[in-house]
Amino acid sequence: MxxxxxxxxxxxxxxxxxxxxxxxxxxxxxxxxxxxxxxxxxxxxxxxxxxxxxxxxxxxxxxxxxxxxxxxxxxxxxxxxxxxxxxxxxxxxDIGLTDAKRRTSDMPLYTLRNKQNPELVVQTTDPGRALITGKWRDIGRFxxxxxxxxxxxxxxxxxxxxxxxxxxxxxxxxxxxxxxxxxxxxxxxxxxxxx
Ligand code: HEC
Incomplete structure (x- = not known):
């Protein structure tokens, strides 16, 4: 870096x-x-x-x-x-591995909605670090x-x-x-x- x-x-x-x-x-x-x-x-x-x-x-x-x-x-x-x-x-x-477009049939698909801005919706196969921190910016990070x-x-x-x-x-x-x-x-x- x-x-x-x-x-x-x-x-x-x-x-x-x-x-x-x-x-x-x-x-x-x-x-x-x-x-x-x-x-x-x-x-x-x-x-x-x-x-x-x-x-x-x-x-x-x-x-x-x-x-x-x-x-x-x-x-x-x-x-x-x-x-x-x-x-x-x-x-x-987040290098894009959990983007919905890379989902294969064996993976789950989560739809996440931002609490502050309910218009903001993201679909991902794995929320990643966001599951630990609860932060929107951490979705899909590994x-x-x-x-x-x-x-x-x-x-x-x-x-x-x-x-x-x-x-x-x-x-x-x-x-x-x-x-x-x-x-x-x-x-x-x-x-x-x-x-
Ligand atoms: C922008 C950052 C970044 C760059 C550039 C990058 N990687 Fe990665 N790499 C990652 C992350 C993050 C992971 C873990 C991703 C995951 O599992 O979700 C990873 C995982 C991997 C893995 C999987 C390892 C395992 O145990 O499953 C391999 C192999 C790999 N990278 C090879 C490469 C090669 C070869 C290059 C150059 C062509 C490269 N990476 C460039 C960030 C990067």
Missing amino acids: SGDYKTGAAFNPTAFNLYESWRAKADGGGDDQGRKAARAAVARCEILFNSRPIQITDVKGLNDDSGIETLPGPCTTCHGTPTSGNHSIPAPL KGPILRGLAARAPYFHNGFAKDLDAAVDFYNERFGLGLTDAEHDDLVAFLLTL
Whole structure:
């Protein structure tokens, strides 16, 4: 995000550096070609995860709180804790997963009406943090989980919206208009699978 809200230290988007040594060794060493290529993909994607810009818009808890309509930043803008990838500061966010338009038939649908302004009605598949705080602004906000051990725990997101990591990356591609190439998509999945 914009930095440490307590100390004011600058934000460092390079949250993952686990595979730095694979970058250097991707072209050399005695490994067979297949393993070299797989390692090179993971190392490439670590860089992608740390640096490929996303035009972050309409995220409650981020764009509204900061007053910045479009915030360009990589995956680590939200998954910023070094080598683990959860939020580095307490910041429950609404990235659109509970919007009524993404509801599948196994999810509930809540219709919520604002007490101060009864004209204001929202439909959501999960009120999220609002269930704890009772606040309108917290509807649909969730904390970003640690991204380690992902391979072992499909489906993804709190409501299982993505059945596998392909689908999780597809969600981001569609939600934020990333325009990922097939190679970038596969690299991202390869990297997430290793964590
Ligand atoms: C604007 C903030 C934001 C950005 C940018 C972002 N994420 Fe997330 N991510 C979240 C939040 C919040 C959740 C939890 C959402 C939920 O479960 O409702 C999440 C969850 C996930 C999960 C699911 C983990 C699990 O255990 O189910 C994966 C995988 C993931 N993100 C990968 C990525 C990748 C890859 C990128 C970059 C293409 C990215 N994220 C960019 C906020 C963000």
